[in-house]
Amino acid sequence: MNVQIIERDGEPEYAVVPWADYQALLQAAGKSAVAVPNQPDAEAAQPLNQLSALREAKGLSRDELARAVGISPHYLGMIESGERQPDAAILRALAWVLGISGWQA
Template sequence: MSVQIIARDGEPEYAVLPWAEYQMLLQAAGREYKPAIAAQEQKKLESLRELKVLRERASLTLEAVAHEAGISPHYLAMIESGEREASDVIKRTLARALNIPGWKDE
């Protein structure tokens, strides 16, 4: 298995592995990959103002999505409320965390 370990402050924080190997691990654990949002509900995110609704619809906590995107829950809350503007990089990581295919410029 080819695993890349990503550390923060000298401590392992993430393990990155090829998608096929991840699928095999899920299968061995008796689980399957389920997107956060059902395929029929997937769409391009029209506005960051939809972010909170999509996160809640996917039953994901602020903390879980923030961790997945590599930002603090407080910063994500400010993005959701419109208090802060997310960079394109953060938009892409949020889209990935919520399993949204892409973002449309506002």
Template sequence: MSIQVIMRDGVPEYAVLPWDEYQALLNASAQRVAVSAGSDASVALPRFSELSEMREAKGISRETLARSVGISPSYLVLIENGERDPGEAIRRSLARAMEIEGWEQEA
């Protein structure tokens, strides 16, 4: 895999990789999530409306979580307030960053 790491103030902030490798990672991740969801579908998953409380409980700042997911802190606020529905890639990134196996869409 050929990944370029972009640093800010000596700290890794972004990773850049070729599109085909990115797509392969997304597909592998989607398959893994589908398998784990199928193996224990009875587990209730947290809702996006709970994201702010979960983030604070873990002691993660809004900016830190947003940067680790690859979005702006202001976009994270919109997600936490229910004003934006994140796409699949952002959901997977949030699930990884918050150490959650998956997400349930609010009705």
């Protein structure tokens, strides 16, 4: 079994195992297998190509939205142009600020 240990202040805090090993551990413990956690679907990601239009509809400049989300205006521009795919935390922050649902990846 391949286990990665993540430490904080020199003390083990988390153990990370490959998914198949995790499922085997659950099975050995007599527990049911766990389904794959929620993954963003194509429908949830679709409005991302409309990000600049959503931002403009809210009357926000690129600088204002970036500041509210906690990212740089340059990075927001790369997201709007499709050059970068934001992580789940940024998607949630964008959805929150823009008042939309579906980006809860």
